[in-house]
Amino acid sequence: MLPSPYTETETNRMTLAFFCLGGLELLGALDSEISDHNKKDWIEWIYAQQIVPSEDGQNDAHCGFRGSPWSGRSFDSNKTSCEYQHYDSSHIANTYTALLNLLLLGDDLSRVDAKAIVKTIRCLQQEDGSIAPTQGSLERDVRFIFCASAISYILNDWSGLNIEKTIGYIKTLQSYECGIGQSSGEESHGGSTFCGVAALTLMGKQQEGLLDKAKLIKWCLDRQSTGFQGRPNKQPDTCYCFWIGASLEMVDAFDLVNHDNLRGFLMSTQTQMGGFGKDDKSYPDVLHSYMGLAALSLLGEPGLQTMNTSINLPTAGVDRLKNNSVFWK
Structure with a gap:
């Protein structure tokens, strides 16, 4: 169950899980904080959200992973698509974060119906x-x-x-x-x-x-004051420190960022209760906590793992992806 402040985001519980698991991985604490038994529980819960093709083949546009079992309906591939497709569908963002979560937890993706997901992308x-x-x-x-x-x-x-x-x-x-x-x-x-x-x-x-x-590159660099703003005339925000910082990293221009200003802003948004808020006046939340760690990772903060910025995943997860004998050939 989600804490009460997060219940309105229940349909995206899969993505909230990624912010938690990804943050722990960046901190190098995933293995120490989550037992092997709990990892298996996580993995089984994630696979329980997978929507696979129905027998009649009419839900090809709905396959992948949903964000949570919010509808209270268990998936049954023996049903015809018209019995559930309007209530039980994957979402492309949650499919993305479901795959990241499985990689972070050490799963080999062998139970992922990759062909069905690819077909759904084609439909979307x-x-x-x-x-x-x-x-x-x-x-x-x-x-x-x-x-x-x-x-x-x-x-x-x-x-x-x-x-x-x-x-x-x-x-x-x-x-x-x-x-x-x-x-x-x-x-x-x-x-x-x-x-x-x-x-x-x-x-x-x-x-x-x-x-x-x-x-x-110029537009991205112009967004920095201390941290980065998302648009002109807005205040800097923890999440944009990653979004824009990672964009600059991917176009080989992150070295042009004022690293001292960026780190100083990020440290100001870290709260006494732990985690990061969007700015120095906000309470922490899981999205900004993950983004704060990810941005500090771009800066090479001691004690944090590095990022593969293009898929928004700590390098340990990327290594698992590249070593995956099932999909990576």
């Missing part, structure tokens, strides 16, 4: 190259392109994604400043800039997809 991609998070959703933005790219990278199967259309869509998201907006025509934003740059990096298509790398 729109004609303009954008990605919907679930079948029938009206949301279309670069967060879900990033998730689809990361999933394809982890499963080592890009056949579900039309890369040419995806690159074309990301190009439409770049503003006159050459930062990346969440949707076409919107202003550049720190989080969506990370998602776009990371997707292109995972695809090996930075050169083709970034309209002006130098202007992108």
Whole structure:
């Protein structure tokens, strides 16, 4: 069960779990704080959220991982799709974090229905190259392109994604400043800039997809005062210290960041009760606590593991991915 302040985010419990597990891994405390028995419990809970193809094959657009068993309905592949598809569907963001969680916990992904997930990505991609998070959703933005790219990278199967259309869509998201907006025509934003740059990096298509790398770097650097703000005229925020810091890392420009100012800001957002808030006046939460650790990792903070910034995973998880005999060939 989630603590009461988090109950409104129940449908994304999988992603909240990643912030906790990923934070512990960055601290080098995952193995000491979670027993092997509890790791197995975690793994079984994660697999219990997997939506696999039904016998009639009509829920191909719904496969992957849901964020939690919020509907109270157990998945039954013997049911026809019309009996549950509107209530029991995967979500592309939770599929992404479910795979990260399994890797962090040492799972070999052998029970992941990779073919079904890849087919779902194919169903979720729109004609303009954008990605919907679930079948029938009206949301279309670069967060879900990033998730689809990361999933394809982890499963080592890009056949579900039309890369040419995806690159074309990301190009439409770049503003006159050459930062990346969440949707076409919107202003550049720190989080969506990370998602776009990371997707292109995972695809090996930075050169083709970034309209002006130098202007992108300038826009990112201009977001720093002490920490990083997500947009012009906003206050610095712990999470953007990672989103923009990681974007600069991926385009080989993180050395241009004022490291002392960034570290000083992050230390000011760490609270007396533990964890990080969004700023020095906020209570801590699991998202900003993970992002604070991830940003400090970019700075090479002693005692923290380093990050693979493109998939937002501590290097131990990346090593498990690359050593995975089932998917990494």
